[in-house]
Amino acid sequence: SYVLTQPPSVSVAPGQTASITCGGNNIGSRSVHWYQQKAGQAPVLVVYDDSDRPSGIPERVSGSNSGNTATLTITRVEAGDEADYYCQVWDSSSDHWVFGGGTKLTVL
Amino acid sequence: QITLKESGPTLVKSTQTLTLTCTFSGFSLTPGGVAVAWIRQPPGKALEWLALIYWNDAKRYSPSLKSRLTITKDTSKNQVVLTMTNMDPLDTATYYCAQERVLSNWFDPWGQGTLVTVSS
Numbered sequence: 001s002y003v004l005t006q007p008p009s010v011s012v013a014p015g016q017t018a019s020i021t022c023g024g025n026n027i028g029s030r031s032v033h034w035y036q037q038k039a040g041q042a043p044v045l046v047v048y049d050d051s052d053r054p055s056g057i058p059e060r061v062s063g064s065n066s067g068n069t070a071t072l073t074i075t076r077v078e079a080g081d082e083a084d085y086y087c088q089v090w091d092s093s094s095d096h097w098v099f100g101g102g103t104k105l106t107v108l
Numbered sequence: 109q110i111t112l113k114e115s116g117p118t119l120v121k122s123t124q125t126l127t128l129t130c131t132f133s134g135f136s137l138t139p140g141g142v143a144v145a146w147i148r149q150p151p152g153k154a155l156e157w158l159a160l161i162y163w164n165d166a167k168r169y170s171p172s173l174k175s176r177l178t179i180t181k182d183t184s185k186n187q188v189v190l191t192m193t194n195m196d197p198l199d200t201a202t203y204y205c206a207q208e209r210v211l212s213n214w215f216d217p218w219g220q221g222t223l224v225t226v227s228s
Binding site: 045 | 156170218
């Protein structure tokens with residue numbers, strides 16, 4: 001089955017840029033979706049189809065996908081961005097949905 | 109506004125069968141390209157997709173749990189039900205339901221989740 005690999009943690013100072021990666025075999029050929037999960041809350045979709053944002057998600061949040069790595073980028077990081085972030089794809093070969101292991105973003 | 113809410117027991121015993129209900133509003137599972145999925149998250153761990161049911165009653169299951177899962181829908185009640193047999197303490201998790209618009213392959217929105225604890 002398809003595997004998505006994320007770093008367990010990323011730390012960044014306020015005002016800086018955070019980059020969270022999601023690795024997978026030829027992931028650039030798939031559509032990647034990203035979720036933000038704050039402590040004690042349900043996940044919220046923040047990026048879909050590699051780089052599109054749902055309404056209400058700030059332009060500071062963006063996504064890209066190429067080769068074997070997809071990346072979620074958050075610029076001008078704020079304390080409120082501290083959360084766990086998960087990438088997700090649909091595996092067409094098996095018709096199943098796959099999540100990455102999640103990355104905890106800490107704002108220093 | 110689309111909302112989903114999970115309900116069911118908070119505590120089950122090992123070997124018992126878990127039945128969870130997702131009650132939703134703001135959409136219906138009639139022809140229209142909508143699906144409802146179940147996803148779980150053990151405490152402190154990652155999200156895991158479990159099952160999904162389409163408006164046309166087609167179903168998909170996680171290969172690792174397929175033998176233990178059944179997903180059904182009651183269109184008249186706007187509900188999707190997940191049953192999981194032979195529960196184990198390792199199945200202790202928060203269980204979420206979420207909407208998937210067909211051909212989108214992402215989940216949005218999600219319910220608030222319900223924590224299920226399995227005792228040995």
